[in-house]
Amino acid sequence: MAKLLEKITPMDEDFGKWYTDIVKNAELIDYSGVRGCVFIRPYGCSIWENITLTLEKDFKRLGVENVLMPLLIPESLLEKEKNHVEGFAPEVAWVTVGGSEPLTERLCIRPTSEVLFCSHFSRIIQSWRDLPKIYNQWCSVVRWEKSSRPFLRSVEIHWQEGHTIHESPREAEEFTLKILNLYAVFFRDILCIPVILGKKTENEKFAGAEVTYTIECIMKDGKVLQSATSHYLGTNFARAFDIKFTNRKNETEPVYQTSWGLSTRVIAAFIMTHGDDCGLIVPPRIAPVQVIVIPISKGNIEITNVARKILLRLQEKFRVKIDESDQTPGWKFSQYEMKGVPIRLEIGPKDISNGTCVLSRRDTREKVRVEISKIENEIQNLLEKINENLYVSAKKRNKSKIFEALNKEDFYFLAQNKQGLIKTAWCGNSECEKIINEKTLLTSRCTPLEKEELLSACCPFCGCAAVENVFWGKAY
Amino acid sequence: MAKLLEKITPMDEDFGKWYTDIVKNAELIDYSGVRGCVFIRPYGCSIWENITLTLEKDFKRLGVENVLMPLLIPESLLEKEKNHVEGFAPEVAWVTVGGSEPLTERLCIRPTSEVLFCSHFSRIIQSWRDLPKIYNQWCSVVRWEKSSRPFLRSVEIHWQEGHTIHESPREAEEFTLKILNLYAVFFRDILCIPVILGKKTENEKFAGAEVTYTIECIMKDGKVLQSATSHYLGTNFARAFDIKFTNRKNETEPVYQTSWGLSTRVIAAFIMTHGDDCGLIVPPRIAPVQVIVIPISKGNIEITNVARKILLRLQEKFRVKIDESDQTPGWKFSQYEMKGVPIRLEIGPKDISNGTCVLSRRDTREKVRVEISKIENEIQNLLEKINENLYVSAKKRNKSKIFEALNKEDFYFLAQNKQGLIKTAWCGNSECEKIINEKTLLTSRCTPLEKEELLSACCPFCGCAAVENVFWGKAY
Numbered sequence: 022m023a024k025l026l027e028k029i030t031p032m033d034e035d036f037g038k039w040y041t042d043i044v045k046n047a048e049l050i051d052y053s054g055v056r057g058c059v060f061i062r063p064y065g066c067s068i069w070e071n072i073t074l075t076l077e078k079d080f081k082r083l084g085v086e087n088v089l090m091p092l093l094i095p096e097s098l099l100e101k102e103k104n105h106v107e108g109f110a111p112e113v114a115w116v117t118v119g120g121s122e123p124l125t126e127r128l129c130i131r132p133t134s135e136v137l138f139c140s141h142f143s144r145i146i147q148s149w150r151d152l153p154k155i156y157n158q159w160c161s162v163v164r165w166e167k168s169s170r171p172f173l174r175s176v177e178i179h180w181q182e183g184h185t186i187h188e189s190p191r192e193a194e195e196f197t198l199k200i201l202n203l204y205a206v207f208f209r210d211i212l213c214i215p216v217i218l219g220k221k222t223e224n225e226k227f228a229g230a231e232v233t234y235t236i237e238c239i240m241k242d243g244k245v246l247q248s249a250t251s252h253y254l255g256t257n258f259a260r261a262f263d264i265k266f267t268n269r270k271n272e273t274e275p276v277y278q279t280s281w282g283l284s285t286r287v288i289a290a291f292i293m294t295h296g297d298d299c300g301l302i303v304p305p306r307i308a309p310v311q312v313i314v315i316p317i318s319k320g321n322i323e324i325t326n327v328a329r330k331i332l333l334r335l336q337e338k339f340r341v342k343i344d345e346s347d348q349t350p351g352w353k354f355s356q357y358e359m360k361g362v363p364i365r366l367e368i369g370p371k372d373i374s375n376g377t378c379v380l381s382r383r384d385t386r387e388k389v390r391v392e393i394s395k396i397e398n399e400i401q402n403l404l405e406k407i408n409e410n411l412y413v414s415a416k417k418r419n420k421s422k423i424f425e426a427l428n429k430e431d432f433y434f435l436a437q438n439k440q441g442l443i444k445t446a447w448c449g450n451s452e453c454e455k456i457i458n459e460k461t462l463l464t465s466r467c468t469p470l471e472k473e474e475l476l477s478a479c480c481p482f483c484g485c486a487a488v489e490n491v492f493w494g495k496a497y
Numbered sequence: 498m499a500k501l502l503e504k505i506t507p508m509d510e511d512f513g514k515w516y517t518d519i520v521k522n523a524e525l526i527d528y529s530g531v532r533g534c535v536f537i538r539p540y541g542c543s544i545w546e547n548i549t550l551t552l553e554k555d556f557k558r559l560g561v562e563n564v565l566m567p568l569l570i571p572e573s574l575l576e577k578e579k580n581h582v583e584g585f586a587p588e589v590a591w592v593t594v595g596g597s598e599p600l601t602e603r604l605c606i607r608p609t610s611e612v613l614f615c616s617h618f619s620r621i622i623q624s625w626r627d628l629p630k631i632y633n634q635w636c637s638v639v640r641w642e643k644s645s646r647p648f649l650r651s652v653e654i655h656w657q658e659g660h661t662i663h664e665s666p667r668e669a670e671e672f673t674l675k676i677l678n679l680y681a682v683f684f685r686d687i688l689c690i691p692v693i694l695g696k697k698t699e700n701e702k703f704a705g706a707e708v709t710y711t712i713e714c715i716m717k718d719g720k721v722l723q724s725a726t727s728h729y730l731g732t733n734f735a736r737a738f739d740i741k742f743t744n745r746k747n748e749t750e751p752v753y754q755t756s757w758g759l760s761t762r763v764i765a766a767f768i769m770t771h772g773d774d775c776g777l778i779v780p781p782r783i784a785p786v787q788v789i790v791i792p793i794s795k796g797n798i799e800i801t802n803v804a805r806k807i808l809l810r811l812q813e814k815f816r817v818k819i820d821e822s823d824q825t826p827g828w829k830f831s832q833y834e835m836k837g838v839p840i841r842l843e844i845g846p847k848d849i850s851n852g853t854c855v856l857s858r859r860d861t862r863e864k865v866r867v868e869i870s871k872i873e874n875e876i877q878n879l880l881e882k883i884n885e886n887l888y889v890s891a892k893k894r895n896k897s898k899i900f901e902a903l904n905k906e907d908f909y910f911l912a913q914n915k916q917g918l919i920k921t922a923w924c925g926n927s928e929c930e931k932i933i934n935e936k937t938l939l940t941s942r943c944t945p946l947e948k949e950e951l952l953s954a955c956c957p958f959c960g961c962a963a964v965e966n967v968f969w970g971k972a973y
Contacts, residue, residue, distance in 0.1 A: 051617055054574055055604065058567030060617045063632070066563045087542045091534030092606070092637060092653050093590075098530055111596055114569075116606065118591040119641040128531065130568070130592070130606070141527055141536045156539070161568060161636075165595040177568050 029359075031298050036242040037170075043292060044171045047301040047360050057169035057176025061285075064360065067309035069179065069285055073159060075211050075307065076181065076283070079203050085157045085183065090137040092160075093128040098136050102261040105135060108228020112164045114176075130163040135229065135254075135280055138184040139262035146276060148267045149188045153196075157183040172289040173246075173497055180284030186276040188268060190255065193277035194232075197253040200281045201234045204249040212291045213304045213411035214238050215419050216248070217442070217492065219467025224451050227280075231255035237466045237492070239422050240293035243440020245466050245494035248290045251281035289497075294415050295384075301361030302383055304411055305404040312400060313357045314343040317350050317369035328368050331378065331396060338397055339404075358383060363407050364400060384410055429481045432493075436461040442494045446487035448480035457482055463493040505835075507774050512718040513646075519768060520647045523777045523836045533645035533652025537761075540836065543785035545655065545761055549635060551687050551783065552657065552759070555679050559672075561633045561659065566613040568636075569604040574612050578737040581611060584704020588640045590652075606639040611705065611730075611756055614660040615738035622752060624743045625664045629672075633659040648765040649722075649973055656760035662752040664744060666731065669753035670708075673729040676757045677710045680725040688767045689780045689887035690714050691895050692724070693918065693968060695943025700927050703756075707731035713942045713968070715898050716769035719916020721942050721970035724766045727757035765973075770891050771860075777837030778859055780887055781880040788876060789833045790819040793826050793845035804844050807854065807872060814873055815880075834859060839883050840876060860886055905957045908969075912937040918970045922963035924956035933958055939969040 028046050030038040044050050049065035061069065093116060100106045113129040131137065142154065161179045169175045183200065187193040201218060208214045217237045226233035230252040238246045258264070259275035268274050295302040305311055314332050318324035328343060335341040344353050350367075357365055365381040372378050372390075380399060381388045384407050391399045422441030426432035435443045443463070447453065458464055468491045480487045504522050506514040520526050525541035537545065569592060576582045589605040607613065618630065637655045645651045659676065663669040677694060684690045693713040702709035706728040714722045734740070735751035744750050771778035781787055790808050794800035804819060811817040820829050826843075833841055841857040848854050848866075856875060857864045860883050867875045898917030902908035911919045919939070923929070934940055944967045956963045 051620060053567045053613065054571055054616055055567050055569050058569060060567070060613070061565035063562035063564055066565055069565070070563065086539035087546065088539055089537035089542055089545070089637075089655060091529045091531050091536065092639065093531050093534060095530055113596070114592045114604075115594040116590045117593045118603075120588050127594075128590075137529065137536070140530055144527060161565075163568065179565060 029298060029300065032241065032296075036293075039296075039298070040173075040289075040293060041170065043296055043301055043359075049288070049301075050171045055176070057166055059171050059175065059177075061179070064309055065288070068288060068303065068307055071307040071309065072211075072287060073181070076207060079207065080157055080183075083155065083199060083203065085155050088156050088158050089160070090131070090134045090141070090158055092131060094131050094134075094136060096127045096129065098140060099129060101136060101139075102229050102258050104257070105229035109133065109164075112166065114163050114165050131160075132162055132164045133280075133282070134158065134160075134162075134182055135184065135258055136262070138280075139258045139264060139278075142186055142276065143262050143264045146186065146264055146266050149269050152188045152266060152276065153185055153192065155183075155185045155196075157181055170289075172285045172292075178284050178286075180282050182282040183280060185279045186259070186264065187278070188266065188276070190277045193255075193279050194253050197232070197234060197251045197279045197281070200279070201236070201251040204236050204251070204281075204283060208236060208238070208248070208287075208290075209412060210408075211304065211306045212287060212294075213408055213415065214248075214290055214294050215412065215416040217467065218470045219492065220470065221250075221467055222449075222451070222454060222465045222491065224454055225465060225467075227252045229254060229257050230280075231257065234470070235467050237442075237494075238290050238294065239419050239441060239494075240290075240497070241296075241418070242293070243422050243495070244497055245442060246286070246290050246293070246497045247466070248287055249281075249283040252279060254278040254280060295411050296361070299355070300359035302411070303361040303363065305363045305408050308361070308363050309340060310342045310357075310360070310362045311339045311404060312341040312364045312366055313353075313362045314341060314366045314368070315350060315353050315357075316343070316345065317367055321370065323373055324368060324370065327373060327393070331366065331368070331393060334396065335400065339400060364403055366396075366400075382407060384414075425476055426481065427477050432481055433461070436463055436493070440495070442466065442492045444476060444490055444492050445481050446476040446479070447489065447491050448483055448485040449488040450480075450483065450485065453480060453483045453485075457493065461493075462495060464496050466492040466494045466496065468492070505774060505776065508717065508772075512769075515772075515774070516649075516765075516769060517646065519772055519777055519835075525764070525777075526647045531652070533642055535647050535651065535653075537655070540785055541764070544764060544779065544783055547783040547785065548687075548763060549657070552683060555683065556633055556659075559675060559679065560631050562631060564632050564634050565636070566607070566610045566617070566634055568607060570607050570610075570612060572603045572605065574616060575605060577612060577615075578705050578734050580733070581705035585609065585640075588642065590639050590641055607636075608638055608640045609756075609758070610634065610636075610638070610658055611660065611734055612738070614756075615734045615740060615754075618662055618752065619738050619740045622662065622740055622742050625745050628664045628742060628752065629661055629668065631659075631661045631672075633657055646765075648761045648768075654760050654762075656758050658758040659756060661755045662735070662740065663754070664742065664752070666753045669731075669755050670729050673708070673710060673727045673755045673757070676755070677712070677727040680712050680727070680757075680759060684712060684714070684724070684763075684766075685888060686884075687780065687782045688763060688770075689884055689891065690724075690766055690770050691888065691892040693943065694946045695968065696946065697726075697943055698925075698927070698930060698941045698967065700930055701941060701943075703728045705730060705733050706756075707733065710946070711943050713918075713970070714766050714770065715895050715917060715970075716766075716973070717772070717894070718769070719898050719971070720973055721918060722762070722766050722769070722973045723942070724763055725757075725759040728755060730754040730756060771887050772837070775831070776835035778887070779837040779839065781839045781884050784837070784839050785816060786818045786833075786836070786838045787815045787880060788817040788840045788842055789829075789838045790817060790842045790844070791826060791829050791833075792819070792821065793843055797846065799849055800844060800846065803849060803869070807842065807844070807869060810872065811876065815876060840879055842872075842876075858883060860890075901952055902957065903953050908957055909937070912939055912969070916971070918942065918968045920952060920966055920968050921957050922952040922955070923965060923967040924959055924961040925964040926956075926959065926961065929956060929959045929961075933969065937969075938971060940972050942968040942970045942972065944968075 051060040221233040256275040316328035697709040732751040792804035
């Protein structure tokens with residue numbers, strides 16, 4: 022047991038090291054020889070698959086259809102939308118040789134696929150009858166990042182990217198918000214993560230978008246993680262790529278477009294929201310193993326048999342495994358704590374005569390002895406309680422990490438002494454934003470989604486009239 | 498109707514053109530601006546998803562776990578296994594620039610991932626207790642092919658690649674055959690395609706393998722499609738990558754390895770096995786739409802309502818859609834024939850009073866009037882009949898395309914005058930094989946899996962003693 026635990030750096034000692042220890046020791050990933058690319062191991066892959074399956078169901082309800090776009094983008098295609106290429110060209114990987122011959126035109130590995138979708142849309146859209154198109158793809162993209170941390174920031178990113186086109190700006194904007202809301206519910210109900218919804222500032226929005234909506238999450242260390250985004254693209258791409266349609270009035274007009282994405286970054290989000298010094302805590306609804314059955318049997322075949330029967334019963338309703346290996350119970354306990362399995366089911370000699378077993382929660386470490394005959398209900402209830410507790414605990418912690426500053430002095434004090442989000446009023450000026458960033462290393466995370474009262478009438482930084490409130494934080 | 502049909506080149510006129518007309522007109526794909534890469538559209542993507550879901554269930558039963566390996570391979574890693582790099586290096590895409598800087602080492606986009614899996618295995622395997630590892634990934638790979646045809650031969654290929662390691666050669670070889678068998682059953686039961694199972698010759702086997710098993714399918718034009726492969730890799734990679742384990746006798750030894758894959762090529766396989774001059778015929782078990790409901794209503798709301806009620810009932814059990822658009826019935830009929838929907842359900846004025854509707858089979862074009870009250874059973878039976886008929890028809894056609902040649906003259910005559918597989922005895926000599934290939938453009942497809950009697954005592958080509966039978970054919 023000690024052997025396993027000593028591998029994890031305590032959170033308070035070094036949060037970054039704690040994180041990388043966990044992703045490695047819980048067998049989510051293995052480092053590959055390629056900078057910024059990791060092997061996602063079966064346990065990590067299964068978590069991602071559970072996430073994708075859940076989102077797929079939500080997407081289907083909104084009429085989303087999956088497609089598969091090419092991996093490679095010719096340089097000339099990437100260059101068609103001016104803001105987009107400026108945002109992405111500096112960070113892409115270029116293929117310059119195919120087989121043994123140099124290519125006449127460089128191809129980049131997609132950093133995102135707007136231009137590919139646009140090129141397709143421009144060929145298939147004629148009339149308003151062809152709209153909307155509500156497409157999504159699950160794939161990986163490549164961005165040549167300087168630094169890298171598994172799931173958080175990496176050269177290769179596994180994600181989903183949605184791309185839709187509509188006949189009116191209103192329909193497109195509504196769809197952008199529908200997706201934002203879908204993501205928010207997913208974070209709350211499935212990942213048990215409370216979120217801050219908002220709009221990005223001009224500086225921080227997606228290259229080529231009119232508006233970028235974002236989901237921001239506060240991690241245990243007080244740093245902030247941009248965890249999903251939904252963009253209203255207006256007609257920026259449609260004009261660059263000539264995606265026109267004949268509208269209901271028989272006039273030609275460009276389509277109105279959205280794009281939105283969520284990546285394996287959400288794995289980082291729940292690790293840094295729920296994890297502790299014993300390891301991972303996986304939210305029950307995406308846990309590859311919801312219940313681990315551990316017979317404390319020392320070769321007592323009766324105990325093993327009862328444990329196997331429980332396994333068979335539970336398999337009908339839950340994702341469950343048994344560990345009958347010859348490791349010690351202590352080793353097993355810390356192993357599955359490390360992997361964040363929500364419930365451990367122990368069954369020992371005392372239980373056999375009583376018809377009971379012990380359920381141990383990963384989140385609170387509470388143990389309860391229950392009757393085997395009622396085991397399905399007990400586990401169902403416990404999983405729901407764990408789900409709720411994870412969310413409520415995170416929500417409570419978040420509250421203590423959100424601050425308000427009415428003037429410059431308070432802001433700088435908070436920026437230096439507190440980790441979390443600081444809300445202020447501001448003037449909406451990009452230059453003002455850049456100065457704050459240079460002085461504090463904080464960035465604007467978002468302005469609140471709902472219209473709200475200004476914290477102060479003037480921008481605390483430049484003294485100009487304030488136009489909205491904004492959240493500042495140290496971003497991952 | 499005529500407008501739609503005239504787009505498809507008849508099969509007998511130009512089979513290749515017929516194929517590309519179909520993949521485009523049935524909306525499986527759209528051509529992208531990138532040579533050898535296509536957009537897989539919702540209808541094509543849905544077929545591929547149904548294929549992956551079916552295979553996933555089969556894989557799970559064999560204990561397969563999914564992982565995600567990096568997209569990029571450093572040149573030095575690719576070079577570790579000599580035969581492997583010789584086979585693949587000439588046909589890979591090289592990334593030489595990341596961001597704006599030239600890379601110190603070139604990276605290729607994976608053409609297949611053996612070396613990545615090996616590099617991971619070498620770090621995680623210590624003892625026989627760690628074995629076997631039975632891994633798979635769903636991803637795309639890139640091979641810089643000169644020519645390209647959607648699903649058949651392309652630069653980007655969507656596929657699954659399985660990689661396993663075992664503690665004994667026997668266990669690994671058995672697993673190679675288990676997968677071959679799994680693929681064969683999948684082709685028969687799900688794609689309705691009869692297959693030829695066999696072993697590749699030395700010339701034709703996978704670069705780095707000891708043995709390559711293959712699934713070969715005869716297309717309607719008599720050409721042969723290698724449709725899935727399963728490789729026994731022995732210890733070739735394990736030695737190159739130093740994947741060693743402590744066996745049960747406490748000795749160190751290299752692991753025994755397999756790899757196996759199946760790609761979107763299987764879509765090409767069923768198109769060219771079942772399709773006809775009216776379009777695609779999609780096997781029922783993977784059809785995105787199994788039943789298309791068409792009310793012949795001309796604004797008759799009663800008919801539309803009955804059709805909608807049928808839709809709701811059928812949705813419980815089948816993948817079903819309704820077409821209420823204002824296109825003519827004729828247009829709709831040819832549209833869903835083009836897309837290969839197995840069953841068309843028509844409901845018109847006459848049916849309303851009788852409580853009936855008409856079911857029309859895509860494969861035989863037979864129509865039958867049935868009672869709406871029994872519709873679920875009728876459709877279930879019909880789908881099963883279509884499945885069986887597709888397989889039986891293909892099997893019968895295959896028989897007429899397999900020939901035997903006992904001497905050189907017969908072989909050359911068949912090679913010139915017949916399209917299909919020609920079986921001969923053979924000396925097993927690679928040089929002899931190369932001469933036949935140069936003379937006839939036929940390649941050896943495989944030697945039969947089961948030991949069988951030699952067709953002639955001597956190799957018909959060189960006169961040396963024959964060692965086995967072999968199938969020759971013109972390959973896609």
